[in-house]
Amino acid sequence: MHDSSIFNIRIDFEKSKGSYIFDKNTGHAYLDFFGLYASLPLGYNHPIFQTKEFLAESSRLASIKIPNCEIISDEAQSFLKEFSGHPSMKHFKYFHFSCTGALAIEAAIKIAIDKKSTSKPCIISLKESFHGINSYGGFVTDRFYPASLRLEGLPDFGWPKIHNPKIVYRNGEIDKQKTDESLAQFLKEFEACIKKFGAENIPAFLVEPIQATYGDSYFPQGFFTKSRELCDKYNICLIFDEIQTGFGATGKMWYFEHFGIIPDIVAFGKKTQVSGVMAKAAYGKTFETPIRLEVTWDGSLLDMVRCKYILQAYKKYNILENAIARGKEIVKGLKELSALKNLRATGLLVAFDFESAVERDDVFKTAVQKRLICNKTRDRSIRLRPNLNLNAKEAQEAVSIFQDIYAHRGVR
Incomplete structure (x- = not known):
């Protein structure tokens, strides 16, 4: 281990x-400054975790792990109310929780596929992207080192990974010409995917708004604007993987708040403790069948309780x-x-x-x-x-x- x-x-x-x-x-x-792989929101032994309320609530749950998909609890409902009620979640109607980030990515992709209703789904992601190594997360992750050590020889469905239009630096400054050329190459390859696979077979475009695992590669504002326009034009779901950038890491709850582009689905994890997705109202088809995304452990109740108190600490401190x-x-x-x-x-x-x-x-x-x-x-x-x-x-x-x-x- x-x-x-x-x-x-x-x-x-x-x-x-x-x-x-x-x-x-x-x-x-x-x-x-490692932060437990960027999953540590408040440091060690924060005062919020020394309160009588947290200690009592967490101790009640420590001896039993319940399947949240089947057994109702006041604690889970209290968490959902606080989490979904946060002002930064106002764009989203549906929430699903999972035990790790890669399964959150899988849920996001399944929700997008359900809405598109195609038998030949093709998910577009970017080169140098990392979305986990399990199941659908592994299919959309690029095989760069060291992710390749965990994915080499495993299938990826042949889903396209297109040019990454990250900001290009020269002598410590942004090279605008090279960055613009890179964005143009991305647009060209996106349109090529539409031509090759057909828009009707592309349920989603999946993006890390900052490519963290590859080394914090940033994108220009124009990338987000064009991505939203393309997804609207071709009826494609825009999914942001905010597992590393979300929940306050950038000084806002979600990185997308910095540039005013609202994705259709957001995957979250790490600092939230419990992973999951939140989706706009238009993506409700999956949720019409309650068991569609369910597994035994749809997130840990202890993680949910910890997340609830983290949210309280964000406000209080x-x-x-x-x-x-x-x-x-x-x-x-x-x-x-x-x-x-x-x-x-x-x-x-x-x-x-x-x-x-x-x-x-x-x-x-x-x-x-x-x-x-x-x-x-x-x-x-x-x-x-x-x-x-x-x-x-x-x-x-x-x-x-x-x-x-x-x-x-x-x-x-």
Whole structure:
């Protein structure tokens, strides 16, 4: 179970606090900018989880895991009311919950297929995308390293993965000409899919609004505008995979709120604790048959309760505002390091590149030695994924570690 561990940390649940994970193996606390694969919304032992209400509610549920599809509970209904009632969910009528992100992607695709009613469904996704490795999630995920290690030799239905029109950088600045050319190539390949498969056989276009696993690849505003226009034109469902970008990571509950394009279905997970989808009213066909998406464990009730209290903490402690402020502080500090290339961030989703994989690996290794853990990705990138309750002192500590690493290298 632990053979793939990067950090070999044996967590002490009681001693871990705030943004620090305490390691029993070394007896040290590490500043956690890894964030349990970006799934840690409030840090360790947040006060909201010390309240009498949370402790009583969670202890009632700890000894029994019920199938939510069959057994009704006050706790599940209370969670659904709070979750679906959040102002950021106002565009969506239907909600379904699952035990992991890849199954949320599968549910989203099935909902889109049901609406299209085609016997030859073809889902369009993008190159360099990651949507999980299980079932339909694996079919739409591109086979880049290291996802290829988990998907090599497994089928993908032959569904098209078209050009990724990510923002292109040159000397640390956005190369507008190359970015525009890339967007034009995407549009060309999208239209080619329409011609090849027929719009009537394409239920959905699936997008990570920031391609997180590939290294935080961003898209220009025009990509989202054109995607919405194309999906409306050809009656195709626009699905956003917000499993990594959603639930406050960017300073808004959902990344799509930053650019005013509303998807038809959103898949969520990680920071929400329980994964799932939310769909617009037009996508109700699936929900007319209550068992259509159901499995035994449609999400854990304990995860739902934890999510409910996280939502309460977001409001009580101004968590989204904090994410924006801390993100700006981190970016301001890291901008002083010219060795870090293509620094990009929204809220507390932060990433940067290096000149080489050797430099990246050395900086990563040194950061861990200085008791900062983060997430290296692709060939020469690092992603920072702190929790959203990060305080100013912790943010500055992380910046100072990177500054110290380069000070010892004689580089700024």
